Amino acid sequence: MNTPRPVPILVQPPIAVPEPCGTCGMRSISVCNAIDDIHLIRLAELANGVDVQAGRVFITEQDKATDFFNITEGTVRLFKLLPDGRRQITGFAGPGHFLGLAVSANYSFSAEAITDVKLCRFSRPRMRQMLHDFPALEETLLEVASNDLVCAQEQMLLLGRKTARERLASFLVARAHDGVPSDMPRTRLHLAMTREDIADYLGLTIETVSRTFSKLKADKLIAIPSPPEIILLNLNALQAVAAAEK
Amino acid sequence: MNTPRPVPILVQPPIAVPEPCGTCGMRSISVCNAIDDIHLIRLAELANGVDVQAGRVFITEQDKATDFFNITEGTVRLFKLLPDGRRQITGFAGPGHFLGLAVSANYSFSAEAITDVKLCRFSRPRMRQMLHDFPALEETLLEVASNDLVCAQEQMLLLGRKTARERLASFLVARAHDGVPSDMPRTRLHLAMTREDIADYLGLTIETVSRTFSKLKADKLIAIPSPPEIILLNLNALQAVAAAEK
DNA sequence: TTGTGGCATTGAGCCATGTCAAGTTTGAGT
DNA sequence: ACTCAAACTTGACATGGCTCAATGCCACAA
The missing domain is CATH 1.10.10.10 (Winged helix-like DNA-binding domain superfamily/Winged helix DNA-binding domain)
Structure with missing residues (x-):
């Protein structure tokens, strides 16, 4: 199913920022950037590196929304389906994109890897705790959501008119x-x-x-x-x- | 980087919650509900009750985004225009709806009163400070944005397919x-x-x-x-x- | 080299929705 | 009650984009 990245070490804490977040090349463009180096270890504990093969659906609409995702490599399509198979792709997501914001307990869209994809998975309940502890992270997420919303409205103009x-x-x-x-x-x-x-x-x-x-x-x-x-x-x-x- | 939680007040709390927020019938369904009674006075200082006549445009796309709005009465259309006048309404907003989330410094949509409308206006810079001081408010706003996003995606499915x-x-x-x-x-x-x-x-x-x-x-x-x-x-x-x- | 299968392109005809043009209904003002 | 304007409905026709079908273009396997 998924392939965990190296797990934080058991002995002495590392000198630098812990793996995997410390060396994540995507950090500068992702939500994780909202977290200080000194607290990054807490993020790293939550983060779970996953590889997804091209063509794999890793978020299914209506499924219980258990995780957030942060894409570090590859491209993903986000979509919704009608019962007869008509499909609307609501967006494409690449490195740095954050997925999984949902109001209800269930995902409201599906996500499928177009290319081979690497991503970071965060458990939602634990992420919620992080949001609570780090308002800056919440703020960043609000920015992400606002940005997505602006894009969505632009796309409505495109689709409608x-x-x-x-x-x-x-x-x-x-x-x-x-x-x-x-x-x-x-x-x-x-x-x-x-x-x-x-x-x-x-x-x-x-x-x-x-x-x-x-x-x-x-x-x-x-x-x-x-x-x-x-x-x-x-x-x-x-x-x-x-x-x-x- | 990260923010201390709400600061205790300096004097005795007022007996009742201050006007206008204290008696606002919409509070229970609006973002303002994220604020405790004792801190509501700070919100009330920011809030600015405004009446908008039916047909009036009170947010114009591209204008400097100076304020947030919270509708307390009436119905509003949110829309985007193309240069030749084609219009896409991206949503209707009624009592309790929160408007004005934007990434950039400018509004990305226009808003026009359909009926006579009453709304609460908050200056963005001061609201930002509030968000900083009250993470619960930020959390609520994130929920609002996530919810709007889900609706927008549903609407894309409608418009596209x-x-x-x-x-x-x-x-x-x-x-x-x-x-x-x-x-x-x-x-x-x-x-x-x-x-x-x-x-x-x-x-x-x-x-x-x-x-x-x-x-x-x-x-x-x-x-x-x-x-x-x-x-x-x-x-x-x-x-x-x-x-x-x- | 010759299949074979997945995309992509192109053509022909059709149809859901748009356009243009009357009418009809509604409601506010007198 | 009458007038007028705005909103709505309906009809006749036009068309942009869809459907169906054939063909082309690779990459890859045998």
Whole structure:
């Protein structure tokens, strides 16, 4: 099932910050950054490193919400299903993303690894205690939740009111800015997700996604050397389309 | 880094809880409930009762986010606009709703009173201080944000994947459960919002909303004595349609 | 080299929803 | 009671995106 990382040692406390949190390269961009070095050992006790194979569902909607997750490597799709199989992807999550906020006792969405994924798992009850003891952590989580909420509202605008072309442009622009400084957007994308994922994220069908990519290509806004590679030839124009300007 | 818990007061606590928060009928269902009676005076100092006329926009997207709001009376629409006027309503907010969570320094949505509205306004910087001093308040806010997030994800599923009929059914079922104990859903609705609001909330046009209402009426799932009055004749069937069962 | 299976692309036709255009109902004001 | 404007409903038609189906493009295994 899961593969625990090295567990805190039994003898002398380590000189530096304890494993695994102390050396976690993702700490600087994750919620864990809210915790001081001196208290990091408490976090490390809670943290449970897990590897998830590509294609594995590790959060299932309606299941008891037992854990929080923090992604350290790979990409994940978050989604909801209708009984007949229609799927809405509510977001993609990469390194640094925090998952598992839920009001009720059960998860309200599913999560599936797109690539092989490494993540940190925290038991919810123990995490709650941490939140209680470290208001700064709670504050960070509130920021994360607020941020997710803003993204969700933006996505509602996209799903409710934008055309297929505008949706694709919005998607590409968002990917260009994802995880890089905002003044240095990417111009070459390696999409981890398939056309079907994109379709289910944008409320379209595979065919419409494919056709719309072809149109953007014909309009010289993008180039597709070979999927999943996409080059943004004119980011400004794409941004204009995404924002529905003109 | 981390914050001491609430500081004891300097003088004798007042006999009763101070105005206006002490007598606020909405306190029991709002975030303010996270604050003890004895500290409520600090909240009252921050709170600023405001009346907003129907039709008034009191939060404008992109404006500097100076305040938080807590609605005590009336109904509000929250929305985002595209440059050409296309509108997506991201939610309706009634008594007890908390508004203004934002990541950036600016609001990411607009808010407009549908009916005459009474609300409590809190300055953001001073509210931040309160959050710092009262972790319980921060916790409550995190719950609010998580809850909003769950709703937003549900709405993405609706906007991305549901048919017009399923959207309307979902909307009606949600209104039936809004603000009442979950085992006692309403069966008679007084909708505060117009067909246009409903359309902009569900990602449809007025005409489709109207036609779909008519079909639901023909199918004996609802009755419309006269808008904005709607009677839910068969809530179970509506729920089945909303969930896309069968 | 030749399958084989998973994606992705493209075409043809259709349909749910949008658009445009009348009408109808409602309610507030006089 | 009448008027007017705003909200709602309904019909006829248009269309963007969906469905169904064929084809193309790899990577990989035998």
